[in-house]
Amino acid sequence: MVQFVHPPRDEITLAGVLAALADPMRLRIVKSLAAQNDCMSCTEAAPCPDMAKSTLSNHFRILREAGLIRTSKQGVQHRNVLREEDINVRFPKLLKMILSYPE
């Protein structure tokens, strides 16, 4: 049984968040989740279709451990949701700001 690691809100660090968002693929994943404003499976939120499953899984793990997303099992899928509220409390406006830039 897979156990997901989610840091509590007050253990989310700026360095962790920035490092997680510093990868273009992960930024695209987060943008997808923010646009959807709902849960998405890993493959739904995949930044490009030809990415190796293991790489994708690793990106989701990094986002999860940085505190940016929350993952739960739902049948055969993992449902991912942006921890927008937690990030906003910890680092107000940061997420909105970063997601607002093009590229």
Place this chain on the structure above:
Amino acid sequence: MVQFVHPPRDEITLAGVLAALADPMRLRIVKSLAAQNDCMSCTEAAPCPDMAKSTLSNHFRILREAGLIRTSKQGVQHRNVLREEDINVRFPKLLKMILSYPE
């Protein structure tokens, strides 16, 4: 003769900036430069006194290549200044926002 690499403004990437700021030591360097609002030598802006010179030099190189600082020679020292204007044009409010968080 050492030649410094500074990306032009429009080649500064979000991923590069975030990656550069994702390191606590580099974040402290940038905070020092922002607080000083003036040039600082590498040792003046060092985040902690016991850091190896080569490591410090590497951090400045990364900040430089990300477009966050501009370095020029002045005698025996290298004078570093935050490229606040450039970053603000490229990613408005990002720098101010990130530097405003404690930690």
Place this chain on the structure above:
DNA sequence: TTCAATAGTTCACTAGTATCGAACTATCGA
């Protein structure tokens, strides 16, 4: 209940990056 399909994770490997001490370069002042 058995078995194939689907969705992710874990493992082992390779390649790239961070840290450090040591050696090097450039500048200044005596």
Place this chain on the structure above:
DNA sequence: TCGATAGTTCGATACTAGTGAACTATTGAA
């Protein structure tokens, strides 16, 4: 010219990212 100062470069080691292959868990159909 020589020593001190400020950084950079180099070589070694340790850690991290990306990948395919193997694995786990759930579902749905025969």
